[in-house]
Amino acid sequence: MTAAESVFPQLEALLPHVQKPIQYVGGELNSTVKPWESCDVRWALMYPDAYEVGLPNQGVMILYEVLNEREGVLAERTYSVWPDMEELMREHHVPQFTVDSHRPVGAFDVFGLSFSTELGYTNMLTALDLAGIPLESKNRGIDDPIVLAGGHAAFNPEPIAEFIDCAVIGDGEQAVLDMTEIIRAWKAEGRPGGREEVLFRLAKTGNVYVPGFYDVEYLPDGRIGRVVPNKSGVPWRVSKHTVMDLDEWPYPKQPLVPLAETVHERMSVEIFRGCTRGCRFCQAGMITRPVRERSITGIGEMVEKGLKATGFEEVGLLSLSSADHTEIGEIAKGLADRYTEDKIGLSLPSTRVDAFNVDLANELTRNGRRSGLTFAPEGGSERMRKVINKMVSEEDLIRTVATAYGNGWRQVKLYFMCGLPTETDEDVLQIGDMAVNVIAKGREVSGQNDIRCTVSIGGFVPKPHTPFQWAPQLSAEQTDARLEKLRDKIRGDKKYGRSIGFRYHDGKPGIVEGLLSRGDRRVGAVIRAVYEDGGRFDGWREHFSYDRWMACAEKTLPSYGVDVDWYTTRERTYEEVLPWDHLDSGLDKDWLWEDWQDALDETEVEDCRWTPCFDCGVCPQMDTHIQIGPTGKKLLPLTVVK
Amino acid sequence: MQRIRLRYTKRGRLRFTSHRDFQRAFERALRRAEVPMAYSAGFTPHPKVSYANAAPTGTGSEAEYLEIALTEHRDPATLLTLLDESLPTGLDITDAVEARTSGLADRLTASIWEMRLEGVAVGDAEKAVEAFLAAETVEVQRRTKNGMRTFDTRGAVAGLEALPPQADRPVDKPCAILRLVVRHLTPAVRPDDVLSGLRALADLAPPVPAAVTRLAQGLFDEESGTVTDPLAPDREAAPAAPPKAAGTASATAPEGPAA
Numbered sequence: 001m002t003a004a005e006s007v008f009p010q011l012e013a014l015l016p017h018v019q020k021p022i023q024y025v026g027g028e029l030n031s032t033v034k035p036w037e038s039c040d041v042r043w044a045l046m047y048p049d050a051y052e053v054g055l056p057n058q059g060v061m062i063l064y065e066v067l068n069e070r071e072g073v074l075a076e077r078t079y080s081v082w083p084d085m086e087e088l089m090r091e092h093h094v095p096q097f098t099v100d101s102h103r104p105v106g107a108f109d110v111f112g113l114s115f116s117t118e119l120g121y122t123n124m125l126t127a128l129d130l131a132g133i134p135l136e137s138k139n140r141g142i143d144d145p146i147v148l149a150g151g152h153a154a155f156n157p158e159p160i161a162e163f164i165d166c167a168v169i170g171d172g173e174q175a176v177l178d179m180t181e182i183i184r185a186w187k188a189e190g191r192p193g194g195r196e197e198v199l200f201r202l203a204k205t206g207n208v209y210v211p212g213f214y215d216v217e218y219l220p221d222g223r224i225g226r227v228v229p230n231k232s233g234v235p236w237r238v239s240k241h242t243v244m245d246l247d248e249w250p251y252p253k254q255p256l257v258p259l260a261e262t263v264h265e266r267m268s269v270e271i272f273r274g275c276t277r278g279c280r281f282c283q284a285g286m287i288t289r290p291v292r293e294r295s296i297t298g299i300g301e302m303v304e305k306g307l308k309a310t311g312f313e314e315v316g317l318l319s320l321s322s323a324d325h326t327e328i329g330e331i332a333k334g335l336a337d338r339y340t341e342d343k344i345g346l347s348l349p350s351t352r353v354d355a356f357n358v359d360l361a362n363e364l365t366r367n368g369r370r371s372g373l374t375f376a377p378e379g380g381s382e383r384m385r386k387v388i389n390k391m392v393s394e395e396d397l398i399r400t401v402a403t404a405y406g407n408g409w410r411q412v413k414l415y416f417m418c419g420l421p422t423e424t425d426e427d428v429l430q431i432g433d434m435a436v437n438v439i440a441k442g443r444e445v446s447g448q449n450d451i452r453c454t455v456s457i458g459g460f461v462p463k464p465h466t467p468f469q470w471a472p473q474l475s476a477e478q479t480d481a482r483l484e485k486l487r488d489k490i491r492g493d494k495k496y497g498r499s500i501g502f503r504y505h506d507g508k509p510g511i512v513e514g515l516l517s518r519g520d521r522r523v524g525a526v527i528r529a530v531y532e533d534g535g536r537f538d539g540w541r542e543h544f545s546y547d548r549w550m551a552c553a554e555k556t557l558p559s560y561g562v563d564v565d566w567y568t569t570r571e572r573t574y575e576e577v578l579p580w581d582h583l584d585s586g587l588d589k590d591w592l593w594e595d596w597q598d599a600l601d602e603t604e605v606e607d608c609r610w611t612p613c614f615d616c617g618v619c620p621q622m623d624t625h626i627q628i629g630p631t632g633k634k635l636l637p638l639t640v641v642k
Numbered sequence: 643m644q645r646i647r648l649r650y651t652k653r654g655r656l657r658f659t660s661h662r663d664f665q666r667a668f669e670r671a672l673r674r675a676e677v678p679m680a681y682s683a684g685f686t687p688h689p690k691v692s693y694a695n696a697a698p699t700g701t702g703s704e705a706e707y708l709e710i711a712l713t714e715h716r717d718p719a720t721l722l723t724l725l726d727e728s729l730p731t732g733l734d735i736t737d738a739v740e741a742r743t744s745g746l747a748d749r750l751t752a753s754i755w756e757m758r759l760e761g762v763a764v765g766d767a768e769k770a771v772e773a774f775l776a777a778e779t780v781e782v783q784r785r786t787k788n789g790m791r792t793f794d795t796r797g798a799v800a801g802l803e804a805l806p807p808q809a810d811r812p813v814d815k816p817c818a819i820l821r822l823v824v825r826h827l828t829p830a831v832r833p834d835d836v837l838s839g840l841r842a843l844a845d846l847a848p849p850v851p852a853a854v855t856r857l858a859q860g861l862f863d864e865e866s867g868t869v870t871d872p873l874a875p876d877r878e879a880a881p882a883a884p885p886k887a888a889g890t891a892s893a894t895a896p897e898g899p900a901a
Contacts, residue, residue: 311670
């Protein structure tokens, strides 16, 4: 085992030579350093991106606190180091370290990585290598940490199957504690049977996926024949975890407050988990079902304690569609009333067009600035929105923006996707018409000409465990061509063009994301080749190299008889075994297929919170149920408690 | 409005806090400590805090100063404790006085720095210091926003000496301490610049980066060659007896409108 001593003395000598050294020193407010010897199960948690992105991550923050609250368990954090630091660490033999007490990651029992996106895979390899942990699971010894993947990307961990020892899908709060107990018992017994035994004990629960215990058989045409356990006692399928009562898990209680500047600096409270709006492109909405609301009083308590613990000046009410909380009006009003004096701003990151109302918007901006409003119609044409089941009509949108412009807003931002299944040039060009209609309405109701509308477009990437998991992805060239036509159309509009901002990304990063999202174990060779060629920080435009990814794919994939197109632009059939079929998100594969057919027929599906169940399969399969209000309770002013 | 002047530190690993980072951390600490801050007017009101002369990122400090404006009266000692508890360890508040004089910034005319040079023999450091002090000017270059800039470091240096480290150190590893008194001039001469000068003049090249700490900041006293406590005039200007502040008065007065 790597010695557990702090590497800070060696690190300190490097800090004057790197950019933003503060990101490597730890010492954040509300961070925890527990005595090493007082704990028998030790976790190193990583968000595999730069500190400024990783530190505010809610998932890592929650698990860090949940684990550290436990007697005899400690958790420390580590993030990806920038290339300037990586170079110095290699030169001076400083291993990947935790920022809390600067211990080598290799000294911990578990090295848990949270993947919000697949673009963190190369950063995981960098961290493993810097930590001195063998890159491949099969080469690790008894003293190496158990390398664990979690987060949304872990719902298809096959591309990183050879690099991780195990994966957990779904909610992590209870899962990490259950894993801790298994590891603790195994260690207390003197680690019988070595690594294989502890991984087997984890796998047997049916809740931890150990890729090494499954063999993948391929058909002659390159498709997967089947995935079979290679060890008796290992279940055929692994289930996701679901935490039912959010009020029992009021985390983070003491959010970390960094000294360095990070991407989000606010007191974030997850007001509900899950979403059943049923947007067919949305992996998050599909894999986090059912909807489970935090109560209005639970939210109020978390905000109050969190603000006291952090001193943040903004509260973020997080969820996949925050205006859908059954008591969102009361919550926003209650919080705005409470914090009028303290100049605390409120933000609602995800607001649906049809759930927006001006009273809510006014509450949100009461104590803070009135910036822009953001909505996501996602599809430009009515037809497209039926395909993706984003049940928002153009009339809804125009009515909403009219209200907003009429109440003093001057700026509206609209998000769309390009490359959705069945999409044509005409569907995308209608985004331009929609923007024009928004500006026209804005000028009409406000009587002013300085109205702006920004159109922001991302490329659609089909994701596992969604109805679009079978869909062909649009090639980078076609995506770019379509967006160019739209750009020319907007720029060519003499009357409105100058009021419309147009922001889009080229199609190339989407292809790499597509390869990693729906990839199987053979894609691991590509990831490794890219890492070895110097690929890092793939989520960063300045570091991402499409050409490197394609060159590495051409070197590695042909020996398997497949290529990048096979993974991305190829449509799958009903019979095909998908790489993630043995990971159970609760969604019935037949229901997903029906929903995919409904998409092609432009048939919409309602939200099961307000209409009868449509049998997506999650609740019976996972033994869960929808949990929503209203509770009828109110947020009281806090004059006494202060 | 009450103004309070604070002295704070940047210690240990938190010396890598940049000034911008410190500002954010301090403003959050003000909120956590529920300090009744005065806010600037305007579209985005900011709490009124004036920072003076912050030490560069990566250098430690025992003597940083700032001033805050409050809408309600607070006892400086209580405020010190509250704020210190609200800041991470290493960013510590070490002094607080109510402002009774003008121009704190005008009283910060020089700094005393300590530079710990691991791996450098005291004798070598002494020779370099001697050469430095003997020179009329010591020109160095530093990269600034406007490109490389050449300037003199000797003129701002009011004192420089090489000392052996504290007795508790192992004797087998050489180490020298430089004690530097530098006047705040324009362009500002930083400890780094003096080290560059020592390297250029006498080839003094520490094998590891020097650990630099600001020990004191204040009005330069020509006679003693050192600096005076910049908060002393505020303390001296305080009335002899503890002031009958609003808090004490209202505690004894019955409720209702004041007489």
